[in-house]
Amino acid sequence: MSPMLRTALVIGLSLALSAAAVAADFATLLQGLDTRNFREKMTVTEQIAGSGHPRAAAVLTALSAGDLYVDDASGRVVIRHDDGPVTDAATGEPVASHGGLDRVIANILMRRRIEGALSRLRLNAPAPQMRLKAVRGLFGDLDENTVALLRERRDAEDDPRVAAALAVGLALYDLREGSRGERMAAIDELGGNLAPEARNALRQAAADGALPGPVREAAASALARTQTWVSFYDRVEQIFFGLSLGSVLLLAAVGLAITFGVMGVINMAHGELIMLGAYTTFVLQQLMPGHIGLALVLSVPAAFLVAGAFGVVIERGVIRHLYGRPLETLLATFGISLILQQLVRTVFSPLNRSVSAPEWLSGSVVLNPVLSLTVNRLVIIAFALAVFTLLVLVLNRTSLGLKVRAVSQNRAMARAVGVRSDWVDAATFGLGAGVAGIAGVALSQLTNVGPNMGQSYIIDSFLVVVFGGAGNLLGTLVGAMTLGVLNKFLEPATGAVLAKILVLVFIILFIQKRPKGLFPQRGRAAEA
Amino acid sequence: MTADAKSLPRLGYRGGLLTGDIAGRVLIALLLAAAVAVPAANLLAPEGSLLHLSSYTVTLLGKYLCYALLALSVDLIWGYCGILSLGHGAFFALGGYAMGMYLMRQIGTRGVYGDPVLPDFMVFLNWDRLPWYWYGFDQFPVALVAIVLVPAVVAFVFGWLAFRSRVTGVYLSIMSQALTYALMLAFFRNEMGFGGNNGLTDFKDILGFDIQADTTRAALFAASALALAGGYAICRFIVSSKLGRVVTAVRDAEARVRTVGYRVDHYKVWLFTVSAMLAGVAGALYVPQVGIINPGEFSPLNSIEIVVWVAVGGRGTLIGAVVGALAVNYGKTVFTGVWPEGWLFALGALFVVVTVFLPRGIVGLLRRRRGEEAA
Numbered sequence: 001m002s003p004m005l006r007t008a009l010v011i012g013l014s015l016a017l018s019a020a021a022v023a024a025d026f027a028t029l030l031q032g033l034d035t036r037n038f039r040e041k042m043t044v045t046e047q048i049a050g051s052g053h054p055r056a057a058a059v060l061t062a063l064s065a066g067d068l069y070v071d072d073a074s075g076r077v078v079i080r081h082d083d084g085p086v087t088d089a090a091t092g093e094p095v096a097s098h099g100g101l102d103r104v105i106a107n108i109l110m111r112r113r114i115e116g117a118l119s120r121l122r123l124n125a126p127a128p129q130m131r132l133k134a135v136r137g138l139f140g141d142l143d144e145n146t147v148a149l150l151r152e153r154r155d156a157e158d159d160p161r162v163a164a165a166l167a168v169g170l171a172l173y174d175l176r177e178g179s180r181g182e183r184m185a186a187i188d189e190l191g192g193n194l195a196p197e198a199r200n201a202l203r204q205a206a207a208d209g210a211l212p213g214p215v216r217e218a219a220a221s222a223l224a225r226t227q228t229w230v231s232f233y234d235r236v237e238q239i240f241f242g243l244s245l246g247s248v249l250l251l252a253a254v255g256l257a258i259t260f261g262v263m264g265v266i267n268m269a270h271g272e273l274i275m276l277g278a279y280t281t282f283v284l285q286q287l288m289p290g291h292i293g294l295a296l297v298l299s300v301p302a303a304f305l306v307a308g309a310f311g312v313v314i315e316r317g318v319i320r321h322l323y324g325r326p327l328e329t330l331l332a333t334f335g336i337s338l339i340l341q342q343l344v345r346t347v348f349s350p351l352n353r354s355v356s357a358p359e360w361l362s363g364s365v366v367l368n369p370v371l372s373l374t375v376n377r378l379v380i381i382a383f384a385l386a387v388f389t390l391l392v393l394v395l396n397r398t399s400l401g402l403k404v405r406a407v408s409q410n411r412a413m414a415r416a417v418g419v420r421s422d423w424v425d426a427a428t429f430g431l432g433a434g435v436a437g438i439a440g441v442a443l444s445q446l447t448n449v450g451p452n453m454g455q456s457y458i459i460d461s462f463l464v465v466v467f468g469g470a471g472n473l474l475g476t477l478v479g480a481m482t483l484g485v486l487n488k489f490l491e492p493a494t495g496a497v498l499a500k501i502l503v504l505v506f507i508i509l510f511i512q513k514r515p516k517g518l519f520p521q522r523g524r525a526a527e528a
Numbered sequence: 529m530t531a532d533a534k535s536l537p538r539l540g541y542r543g544g545l546l547t548g549d550i551a552g553r554v555l556i557a558l559l560l561a562a563a564v565a566v567p568a569a570n571l572l573a574p575e576g577s578l579l580h581l582s583s584y585t586v587t588l589l590g591k592y593l594c595y596a597l598l599a600l601s602v603d604l605i606w607g608y609c610g611i612l613s614l615g616h617g618a619f620f621a622l623g624g625y626a627m628g629m630y631l632m633r634q635i636g637t638r639g640v641y642g643d644p645v646l647p648d649f650m651v652f653l654n655w656d657r658l659p660w661y662w663y664g665f666d667q668f669p670v671a672l673v674a675i676v677l678v679p680a681v682v683a684f685v686f687g688w689l690a691f692r693s694r695v696t697g698v699y700l701s702i703m704s705q706a707l708t709y710a711l712m713l714a715f716f717r718n719e720m721g722f723g724g725n726n727g728l729t730d731f732k733d734i735l736g737f738d739i740q741a742d743t744t745r746a747a748l749f750a751a752s753a754l755a756l757a758g759g760y761a762i763c764r765f766i767v768s769s770k771l772g773r774v775v776t777a778v779r780d781a782e783a784r785v786r787t788v789g790y791r792v793d794h795y796k797v798w799l800f801t802v803s804a805m806l807a808g809v810a811g812a813l814y815v816p817q818v819g820i821i822n823p824g825e826f827s828p829l830n831s832i833e834i835v836v837w838v839a840v841g842g843r844g845t846l847i848g849a850v851v852g853a854l855a856v857n858y859g860k861t862v863f864t865g866v867w868p869e870g871w872l873f874a875l876g877a878l879f880v881v882v883t884v885f886l887p888r889g890i891v892g893l894l895r896r897r898r899g900e901e902a903a
Contacts (some may be wrong), residue, residue, distance in 0.1 A: 338875055462706075
């Protein structure tokens, strides 16, 4: 046995032995902190850091934050944050009874060591997600010590995302402290990277007069490369916002597209049917406190039924008498909208009601440092498209849809072949109203629920239908998405209000060229 | 053609303007009488006597008359040409803003900040000079021109765009509603230079007379009455002229009129513009009486309320517009005093009942009854 091998064996054996001993009695080790001697405490701290015990990070964090105490009664080391519950430092389990607590004080030198030890612990955490977070956390204070940690980790890292983050961290350091060659390599590494630290570092390097000219130029061009990507992702984000606004418009307008487009009925109470859907959500959430998510899911069919029932009543009670007189229908349904608004004001209150969002609708999907998509908007987009698809299927694939199309194309002929046209009218109107109710459920997650919410959507919805072309659901889809994206692209330049006005002017001018909308109805029905 | 023309009822413009229009003659006589009697009852009759009218009542009546003129302007295009404008409140408000700008300039140094030129809200926004479109509004004649011209230009541009490309029916209604909605959003912006959310208010005097004084209020009432009488005469002249016959034909069979060779869009644009001017005058008379103009006047609800006044009174009869505006607004005053929450219920029900059961309105109902009795 060669001496080297023997030495290695001995070191390995003793390491293994000491690790086992420490792990076996972590609690005893912690009790070593109960001393006034900082040098002893420092030794114990380093032993804790090197122990590899799963509780090590928690204990060190508590020690650094001044949350670590010694229990007078049992002599155990415990953790307590502010006046919160007391937990055993070694096991993490709650402590039922305890005596007086003495804080374990850490001096500035210990804290610094603890920070380093914690970084190392986190950098070597088993979960890649944790390691990524630790690497990013170090971007702010890169010095010889932390960089040494990063280098150490780089050699062992196998997760590509963590490896990329490590490379960025090292490049950041090289750009600041390295030789000219290292700086150029670092600039090359950082160019196109979207992390704010990388962009800041490049910006500083490009403006730093102490650096040689070529380095500064390289930094500037690398920054320009990043900027291209940033503006690209900004565009993507705008499109996403536009599509989510478009989905809201689609939801609000698609019911109108049925009543206006298919039946030729102007329903000015459409916004109020949306409002009824939103209030249905509110009521269901009140009835089922504690089950916000379930109430929201149940409100979709409930709102469809409530708004649909109102729709059928409106059709049977009023609109039926006004077929063929579109302007009168417009006025009568406007009257109904006033009545419904006042009804809600009287029954609930004139004030806005808040509908809560369930947990699974909050949060966002982070794609990269400059682009993150909020979950609720993603869900709205998917929901709008689902409702739209369902509606298209109902109109094109079911017997109800067939009858609806038959009556809308030639009422007399449809009646002659045995379609009960009055029944179809009521069902169609109820369908359009029900879809408005569903839109209300979705909108309750985005805006305030109040008596005036309907009015804010009615004009937009009509513009979508007019723009897309009445009587064509595909037109409504394209119209809604176009207007949504257009709005969001104008907004940064002009502000929200002016963007809205410009869109209105755009539609007024558009109607000049295409009076029947994007997708005009063709054939005999168009001339009716 | 000549045979047909002979069989038509005698057209007004050939004889006197109001020949055959008994209701119109009664209305104008009443308005002229009221222009004298109401101010007299307010200023001359001692307080407490039966004949006395309070200043509040005089202003309220003056407001009604402005609404009636506004209703007349809507009836002219909806009742006679079939153009349902859901944005006529915009022209009313534009006229009102033009008058409001004149009244703002008259405040002079009496504002809170005492700036001789800039209105208070501009000082508040730290503007150092008057925007160009405020120039000249310290002169009453300039304001008068703007009151008529601004709504006319907006209406002309909108009408020219809309009617030339044959936007009709509900499409036009929605577009006109979008117009007033867009203007409302625009006027809410402080950067527009029209006082933003608060609008224009705190007026002091008009043509040198204190705007709060009873005499001024009486004079404004008389002016409103005369304006309504004048507006009625103008509308009567238009609808009974040859042009009016063409316009009515456009309402009933647009395609045929076009085929015969008339430029339908020209007639419509012209009528729409005239109607907007009348609305602007109504707005200008309204503002000094209520003492404020703000972007709320542009709200789509206001515009559609005008339409219901006309529908209640009976569209296609000029007298109906006046009767409807007076009746509905009187009802609104009474209702909001007794049961404020109930007004929207009542107004909503009015929309439904009138359209479903009373398509010809009050005047139509009366005429039919009289016709049945005669028959």
